[in-house]
Amino acid sequence: MKRLLIVFFIISFVACQEADILRENPSGIYTADNMYVTEAHFRSALNMLYQNYRNLYYGGDDNSFDLQLATDLSHAGQDGIVRFFSDYPATLDPTAAKVLYHWRGNYKIIANANTIIGRLPASEVPIEAQPQLEGEARFFRALAYRYLVYLYGGVPLILEETTSAKNDFTRSSKEEVIRQMIDDLQFAASNLPSIPDLPDGQVSKEAAKHLLAESALAIGENELAIEASSQVIGNPALALMTDRFGSRRNQPGDVYWDLFQRNNQNRSSGNTEGIFVIQFEPDVPGGGQSTIARTGYQMERWHTPNVPLATDPDDRNLIATGFLPTSIVGRGAGWLMPTFHFSNEIWYDELGDIDYRDMRVSEYNFPRGVLYNNPSGPAKYQGVYFDINTDENQHLLNTSGIWSRGAYPYQTKATTPGDHPSNLILNPETMQLRDIGGVTYTDWYDMRLAETYLLRAEAYLAVGNTTLAAVDINTVRNRAGAVSVDASAVDLDFILDERLRELGIEEKRRLTLSRTGRVYANIRQYNRYNADDIQEHHQVFPIPQSEIDANIGAVLEQNPGYN
Template sequence: MKKILILMALGLFTITSCDDFLEEQNKSNVTAEEFYVTEEGFNALVNANYASLREIYGQDPWLFVAGTDLYREGRDQAPTGLSQYTQLNPSSEGVDFLYSNCFKTIQQANTALHYAELTEQNNMIPQYVGEVKYIRATAYFLLVQTYGGVSKIDAILEEAITEYERESAENIYAFIIQDLEQALAAVKDGAFDGRVNKKAVQHMLAKVHLTRAYESFAAGDDFAKAASYADAVIGGQPLSLSFEELWTPGNEMNSEVVFSVQFSSGSIGTADNRLGNQQQGFFGPYLGGSDVAGDAPWKSYNLCPTRFALDLYEQGDERWEGTFMTEVYDRYYDYFDVDDHSELTVAHFYAPSWFTAEDEAAYMAEHPEASYHAYGTHDPDGAEILSDYTTIIVKKFDDPESRFGGRGDNGRVSARDFVVSRLAETYLIAAEAYLGVGNAAVGLDRLNEVRNRAGVAPAAAAAFDIDYILDERGRELLGEYHRWFDLKRTGKLLERASAYNSLIEPSNFDGSNGEKKILRPIPQQAIDLNQNKGFQQNPAYQ
């Protein structure tokens, strides 16, 4: 039977044969040639492509958000190389996460594209091919932003390879755009229903062109194309949901979601913390650990919002209450489970920056039982002792139906969908793209649509620049897995991480050969297993 192999050097994993995958899908020991060429088998293969995104987005968040201006470790330590850069090297913990999982997704996509030509043909095959090309492009986009140029693999491998080349970042971007343009012509139109549609592809094209626009090899029309694709996604649709409604558990398929990775209680089964979405477990302190017996989610006490992140919010911004659990009741999940909060007992209150002494006195007179956390004391730098409930809690990803081990210490797995792209981010992509193309007035209009939904005053033209856009992305997208890529794209990573993250100094970014540690290193295992000794490590790590 045909073997589908990829050397560990490419992805730090091995898919040893088709029947390894079929073992889970088809118990009759049918070979790939027999199963994937049937309608049932090919549909299973396409579904496996979607499932591969769970491995990318549902697990460790370090490569997405650690070591930035918005988050720093609390009581638990993040992988130091990724969170502080001082110990960042090719063997650092977590460096291989996207390298491994993205190449696995790419090989899964290549397998589906191979069998698309061999399987029973029907009118859905072109659409499925488009969906798979979007998924492959997603994996390559994450790779090229993180590591720079990587190997381009666009077909299944029938035998292991031990020597391979590194493609330029410029060529990888061209390949991504080619996949996405082909996907756009093939996928369906209409509202998002869990499958890749035209708006998902257009959003990705907007972001890819926007990102390439900052590169030395940018095309002259990248900013303009980013703006055009973003406007096509927007299509006149306003941001009509409240921020609270946008993140209400169970409302993940709302009208503003452009694309999400689907999770469900049935699909993650009883696989502990291996198959669910772990996003709710970060961005906050311990909430009582195992003692809470299901009354609060488990939190890692890592990636806690920095003081700078909290300072971004002004009075009246609905995203403050929509993002953070500012009032914690005796039973944490009563926030979600009880409609009328007026009779609930407040256990903890986290004050905003605009609270005065008079505000504090009035609040404590109404809630004398509450532990009052004054502003400046509930971020990792301001807290004197990092203990349970000390830092403010990001609530927007909480899942009151966490199923494993109840809702306590073992309930680290969420069945909520992971939102990859949503309409407010599309507006902010458009804002940045129009600024880049030299039409700041239209860019400001796009950004102010986001501020209008948040209930705050429009930004002034004099304040509208790339730093303002990054601040607005911080307010709107806190905890969503964009921040490291935002700072890297705009050339602001070193400046803003060292200015606003107390654990990072500018010198932390100093690498070899006078280079800065902006790109992450190619994992050492990949270098070691490659017999092409001319394959170059990124310069800062040589």
């Protein structure tokens, strides 16, 4: 009993001190009021915009590839997976997580940019330093609205920091959103430094003008598009790379191949073509890549063939002992397979054969098979090149118009051929990769000068000047060794195909097709996998149903066809 009384006494003493025990004594309180004060604070907030954008569109999950999947560029390699666009109506259901991903991710960037813009005037940042910081924030706001307006059409236009609950959003028109993008980008272009004066990866005057040209095209402001793109092209600090360069210039390859090798994307490597390059640093905190946890942009995993699924060239059966995923091919899953249009049709010459004079379709850049590499496999496969002529591929192409997932043409820019980080190599003799392979270990172009030429060509075409359009297109084609195009052959279809040839899996293809109004038509014509399930209203995504339901103070209208 005595012991019990002592316990009760202790409990009662502790209980009466509860308020003191639970009281917090924070060493510092961080709020928007004290975290947006100095120039260092705003630089930190801007750095978060870069991270937000990289995480949104250069991460490791399937959402990062929504803008290439199910277009005229590529389709799902694994059937029956809704999030891979295996079925358009199911994938673009208004309640789908994928539909919400792009909406919320871009509005997060917009919200953070609005906070920076709104709090700059009252900060301690010197007045002369404020325009550059604001220009950088407005660039990212325009960039985020670019995704929203091309994916969803007209969306709510939010230009100020939201500091309290709001449930009465309404949609602005598509043109209103794009004109706001133009306003933001003109401000950014006037206040950001030129690209030679900035660190690698930081947005520049030229990045703003490149995006301005694209935005102007979207609403028919063609003269503005010509002016903006011409200012980028005319900058003497920028030029297409025409000679071998960089870390592997003495190895077999060509200058197009050099563009995509490790450490070759930035100006510090001598590259004068990159305009906005997404930065990665493997195994560095905040670097966006890990060789231990397979984190980072997994274009290699998605786009390269799943070679263990390759079939015997003499029949359609799987090989009993398969390929070894190697540092040459990468560790592909075969989820982002090329359409036949992308892999073959756009490369045909006047005789209907692939024109290998164009280095962009060479064995270095767009190989059409893989050499069997497993020394423990059957003797009859040793030295066999599994290419597009396998029975399985011929059967699939003849019956359904698609490739086999185990062996198909792919772009080597997806991987780092022969140059994976050393700790990913399981067997140096066979170059077999560890299971953790699949990340693309390079920095990645978000904008480069070759695209600026093609944007200006599109603007020249829109004003009826096919001669100058052909000049710009041929500047890009001549670098690749391709035959020049005659002005009489230049139309929007040719430019869209040239974008595929030059930009391939770099391009956010869905945005381009949406901007030009060609999502439905091009997929119906060139994507045999999705041609039967896409419907005309899939030109844009639905507005997420959860956003409509939460917006009880006003009507947030759904896109037609999704009601």
